[in-house]
Amino acid sequence: MSDLVFDVKNITLRFGGVVSLNDVTMEHRRGEILAVIGPNGAGKTSLFNSLTGVYRPQEGTITLNAREGHPISVIGRGAYRIASAGVARTFQASRMFSALTTFENVKIGAESHKGLGAVGAMVRGPATRRGERESDQKTFELLEFVGLKDQANTLSASLSYGARRRLEIARGLATNPVALLLDEPAAGTNPAEKLELANLIRRVRDELGVTILLIEHDMKLVMSVAERLYVLNFGSVIATGSPAEIRSNQAVIDAYLGSSETQTSEAS
Amino acid sequence: MSTEMRVHLRRWLSFFAMAALIAIMTGPSGSNNAPVQGLTQSFAQPYSYFGLFRAQRWMIFFTFALVALGLQTLWRRSGGGVRARTAVLRQGFEAPGRRRATVLSAVVVVALVALFIPHLISNPGIQSGIVEQVLAYVILALGLNVVVGWAGLLDLGYVGFYAIGAYVTAWMTGRLPIAAPFHHPVSSFAAIPVAIVFTMLAGVILGAPTLRLRGDYLAIVTLGFGEIILVFSNNLTNVTGGSQGTNPYIPSFTFRIGGLKYLFGNVGYYFLVAGFVVVTIVLFRLLEHSRVGRAWTAIREDEVAAESIGINPLKYKVMAFAIGASVSGFAGAVTASQIGVVYPSTFSLYFSVNVLTLVIFGGMGSIVGVIFGSILVQGIAVYLRFYPPSGYQASDLYMYLGALLIMMMIYRPAGLIPSRRRRREIYQAEDGIGHEGDVLLGEQS
Amino acid sequence: MSASIISFWSTHFALLKSEFWYLVVSGITTGFLYGMVAVGYTMVYGILRLINFAHSEIFMTGAFAGYFLMRRFVGNNTPSGAQSILLIVGGIAVGALASSLMAAFVLERVAYRPLRKRKAPPLAYLISAIGASYFLQNLAGKEFGRNPIAMPQPYGNANVFTVFGSPFNQYDLLVVVAGILSLVALDIIVSRTKLGRSLRAVAQDTETASLMGVDIDKTIMLTFLIGGAMAGAAGFLWGLNSNVGSTMGFVPGIKAFTSAVLGGIGNLRGAMLGGMILGMVENLAEPFVTSAYIDVVAFVILVGLLMFRPTGILGERLGRVA
């Protein structure tokens, strides 16, 4: 049982009359690349927001088991606490600190777990300076890892779509996460960038050992990267299984695949 | 009427309206008995400008308006060329390497001037005016800059902490109707750390529950806090001494080394407070470029994204608020000992708005900007206080400050010497880049 | 100990009992005035999401305009009968006119419109509003003196009738009539007319309203005109009973804003209701609280509301919730 990073049991999330998530149960195993797919408005982002403490489902439980043996309940905890517990994420519409450089964006992630430190900052003793050096070091490594080293001093607002996605991933990784949640990371990127992205996602898992939860519209990308999938439709899980199983699942084909093909072709 | 003519007419009208307004603002005052007199005499009164020419005021301002119109027309026609040619120069000053040099040389000049001011100005009134109205305000503005400029929170109750700092000093030195703690008055210098601790606590107590609020609501809540402090300091007569102020005099700082005793006079205070200014600058520069400063930037720009990397926004906001509060309390303690009396009438909203104006004018988030802005505005205020032009009343200052606030928001929202981050944020927000957050100037509806 | 507490409260309750109807009457008049000012805050907030900090100076403008009229036509006389009525109606009209022009053609044009055209973020408006408030307040102080001035009385303020032994004077009647008429008129305008429809459309979603063909600039101008007129009329009426002065707007302004929040900011009827509640609470608190601390009561209500129930009593109908 303890090999689950997220153990989601029967959550239901409503906004007024709208039911965004309807009795969703999901298991996310440590170390796997799991994908959540489904048509627009199916509730994928709502699920992400519930997992990260941004939304509070009215029913059900979400257990986060980031550091093994210390399970915590997600519902009712602030988003920053879930993040500190080891869950990093990216946003569907990328959210960087756009007046800061690429480097600064990632560095903020790298140092966000170190206490408050106002006094330390003003005294600037050896410990503070060591901390700064460590963060700089880590930031450089991560920028190198995601391939943004050359753009370290570029304003993040002037990065390309693909680069912004990678920046968000680097910023998330800088917080030393156990799990990384990616909300449509390939949206708005070109085919070459999609390939790079797929590689990057695999490397994050293989080299850094980070568990990955992926929302994606691009079926080719999902099918090539994900090891297991959940399919959402109108807030409910309609299927789960390996890519091959999903591909041949009639319910999924009816609900999703048909419409998604047209969607992706429209988008690109 | 064609649209072109209407545009022209508008432009002419607005220039003459501006000139008329300036004529009224700089003109003689009216009074309760003759309320229209100020208005009429602002236009129909012989007036000499630096003794150069003498005419009816309306003629002078009419001419001003015409000249200004002409200048604007010229600028519109050939301003592009001028700007293009000076761009090289400006970029030269603002290039990363040069900017530093520019700032550094400005700092050296200011430091040198500051060193000689007490010798250049011998009038003791002006000397103490500079300490309490310029130097103390630089510290105050630097403190408010942490709250407004860095954390992006509009604090209109800043004066409340200043008042608390001042009253704590009066209390510690035994100058309040209530006894000093442990019936043992201490020196006013020893009261400073206590004032800092009290105001910091007050900041945490006020901030922790209120800083979750939306920006505009927070402004009103802090305003309410400031007004409550004002009402109490006026009416809790047997604690604060009421509207008459504290009594007897709060002692000035004194130092005893062996048998020697040094009593801080005006010049002593000048250099001491100038020293405090320097210390504040150094500490806050370190703070700005620390992870705390970066966390504030992150929260200001996108609170949701900041939370997603584990930053607790409330904690950092409370911290900024408490730092601002303690700086305000510190300034309150220092000026209380310098002036010797604590009057409630000082603690009105006017005070908070005055400090806010300095931060906005200098450039939110920019230490250099805030310092220059404060020195400039408060320097002029002191000058006007001691050498009032005819028709000028002390309270007219707030009229000018109000106008300054509007003009800054319209023409230069990032301030006189903007912080680079802030300037980017403001213009990005206006271009629709970035996300909605509880941010002072980066928030979008 | 407990005996003294009981006697303390019993004297205060005795005071409340003896002055109850008197306090209720003044609560009603204060409430109407707060309500009339509060609708201005609420309308501007509903449309621009802006706390119009300078609204208190719009209120002051109306008071001064009415004052000048009284000064000119009353002087040292004590008018009566039809003359009184004419003067009072004139004072209200002039106050309303001056304030609405000030709000719509000076304040909005100079301090807000340039920011709106630039799509400046909301707190930039608030800072501009604070600047405008300080500017107008001190300009008035410079021109008209900084001490409070007594308004020449256009009427004898005789007693009209008594409620349970306490007087209901001409002033009270005047405020109640003016208050009811203006608030009802406003309600009809907003809920029944085409102008009202465009107002509500802009409040809900500016962009959509604009796409539907609503003239945004015009709607905003009308908002300021209406809100200004209400505040100006209230300013004159306020000045009639107390004084006129450059800083007279500050405290009533905060109280009216509190009323607007109390009723749910952005909600018109809420603002009227909030004004009435606050006026009552303040007056009925009088026997228990030293007069100097009455303002603290309002501030505490305001702070408490913003912290614990920012949507007010009737809900923040047009606004978003934090």
Ligand SMILES: Nc1ncnc2c1ncn2[C@@H]1O[C@H](COP(=O)(O)OP(=O)(O)O)[C@@H](O)[C@H]1O
């Ligand atoms: N904050 C919110 N308020 C109201 N409704 C919301 C909110 N977030 C999501 N929803 C609703 O939940 C449903 C699922 O949305 P979402 O999770 O964004 O879908 P997806 O990411 O799969 O496209 C939609 O109908 C959406 O309108």
Ligand SMILES: [Mg+2]
């Ligand atoms: Mg989504």
